[in-house]
Amino acid sequence: xxxxxAENLIAVVxxxxxxxxxxxxxxxxxxxxxxxxxxxxxxxxxxxxDGATDGAATGPGATVRRGFFNATPALENSTLVLLxxxxxxxxxxxxDHYTDGGDHGLTVGFGTRKxxxxxxxxxxxxxxxxxxxxxxxxxxxxxTVVLPKVPLNRGAHYKxxxxxxxxxxxxxxxxxxxxxxxxVHVNHSTTPDDKPPVFSRVAxxxxxxxTVCVVALAAIIVREQTPPxxxxxxxxxxxxxxxAFAPVVRELAKKYEKDCEGAEVIVDAHGSASGIRKxxxxxxxxxxxxxxxxxxxxxxxxxxxxxxxxxxxxxSLFTVVVNDGxxxxxxSLDRIRRIYRGEITNWGELVPGLDQPVLLVSRDAGSGTRExxxxxxxxxxxxxxxxxxxxxxNDPESGVVRCELDSTEQVLSTVARLPGAIGYxxxxxxxxxxxxxxxxxxxxxxxxxxxxxxPYPYREIEYAYTWGDPPADSLASxxxxxxxxxxxxxxxxxxxxxxCATPKGLRICGDG
Numbered sequence: 319x320x321x322x323x324a325e326n327l328i329a330v331v332x333x334x335x336x337x338x339x340x341x342x343x344x345x346x347x348x349x350x351x352x353x354x355x356x357x358x359x360x361x362x363x364x365x366x367x368d369g370a371t372d373g374a375a376t377g378p379g380a381t382v383r384r385g386f387f388n389a390t391p392a393l394e395n396s397t398l399v400l401l402x403x404x405x406x407x408x409x410x411x412x413x414d415h416y417t418d419g420g421d422h423g424l425t426v427g428f429g430t431r432k433x434x435x436x437x438x439x440x441x442x443x444x445x446x447x448x449x450x451x452x453x454x455x456x457x458x459x460x461x462t463v464v465l466p467k468v469p470l471n472r473g474a475h476y477k478x479x480x481x482x483x484x485x486x487x488x489x490x491x492x493x494x495x496x497x498x499x500x501x502v503h504v505n506h507s508t509t510p511d512d513k514p515p516v517f518s519r520v521a522x523x524x525x526x527x528x529t530v531c532v533v534a535l536a537a538i539i540v541r542e543q544t545p546p547x548x549x550x551x552x553x554x555x556x557x558x559x560x561x562a563f564a565p566v567v568r569e570l571a572k573k574y575e576k577d578c579e580g581a582e583v584i585v586d587a588h589g590s591a592s593g594i595r596k597x598x599x600x601x602x603x604x605x606x607x608x609x610x611x612x613x614x615x616x617x618x619x620x621x622x623x624x625x626x627x628x629x630x631x632x633x634s635l636f637t638v639v640v641n642d643g644x645x646x647x648x649x650s651l652d653r654i655r656r657i658y659r660g661e662i663t664n665w666g667e668l669v670p671g672l673d674q675p676v677l678l679v680s681r682d683a684g685s686g687t688r689e690x691x692x693x694x695x696x697x698x699x700x701x702x703x704x705x706x707x708x709x710x711x712n713d714p715e716s717g718v719v720r721c722e723l724d725s726t727e728q729v730l731s732t733v734a735r736l737p738g739a740i741g742y743x744x745x746x747x748x749x750x751x752x753x754x755x756x757x758x759x760x761x762x763x764x765x766x767x768x769x770x771x772x773p774y775p776y777r778e779i780e781y782a783y784t785w786g787d788p789p790a791d792s793l794a795s796x797x798x799x800x801x802x803x804x805x806x807x808x809x810x811x812x813x814x815x816x817x818c819a820t821p822k823g824l825r826i827c828g829d830g
Contacts, residue, residue: 559593
């Protein structure tokens, strides 16, 4: 039989065990506690005379006596026993439930010790004492006490304080009697204050057994290694393109590889334009349809690549950053444009008293971040490159010091290192390194929550491109789904991007 496997047998046995324990617990709660139960226990058994023994100390000196006890020779070999008798069941006990016959309810035996005197107390239930008014008590020299038929409601109790002679401490006290549909038994105090525990023994047992059952079933489910909802694919995939979006893709690649055994996702980012070109080259060489390459681009691809298919992934925010030594928190678009035209070359023109040359740290020509900056902020192309080290000009005819770098990480580290430097980067990355500060544009700061409601200009849609439509069961198709519509959206959001698949993202991405 196909279903007769070790996992299925364990699951069935565990489920049956859980049902049996639950059924047994219900039976116990309904049947056992609803018996009539008369419980008893010795709360005190102590010597009050020199001649009494307790098994550990014998002879004179076993006790220290003062006052009446010391002056009464008859108490020389005496002990005191305090016995508690209570209804610890769920049903009341009446006189008719005692079945020993006559007026006898219970018989208490003290072994070799002789009963000298008895005191009955019921401070919580004084009405019980009326049943002892005609009680003759023990006869002189008896070793037993015959108690009357005392009715006891649930939880009611009374106590016997018995003075005994001729015997050691610790001789077992025996209580005999019978109840109709009930038992007489020895019970124990649950706590020193006679308070019930928070959880009964039955509740603890059921909880432990059911917990074991749940853990066993969970282990079986985990062992099945259920794939993620998006489905998994095996093979190797290269993700290239945008360096600004690369931190998101690296984290997603690790999560995907962890969830999907047999998948390898390589992130090789060198800029949006570079990624588009690499994808086109791989596609042209491929003889098996769509190659296992995905290119990410800050904004739409340039023209001339009709074979590429696009997927909108997220709305990305970008930010202008300055070296932390430049005390500027806000720049108008007009001032930024004047800086990049070379009309403002010293921060002292904007910050009185500060004599610090402006250094422009930019991305290379293949950068999507740069293309968005030129289109959304400058409204024109950046000036020509004039510096190799980003600190000094190599072009005496240039009015500004401007360098170009290959990645977002290089821009951030260089701006943080050079006094007077200004650059731009993807929004989240702009706040990663020390030594930087983000700059508001026309008083507006980048905010994922305010995308679409704020006029903040420096933003763009992130696109993922493939060569044609990859097969539905391919790693490229699976990873794209994970990135754009699957659980990978949570990672996209934590990095400061708005997924296009969200309600707000759909509206913004749809508007382009």
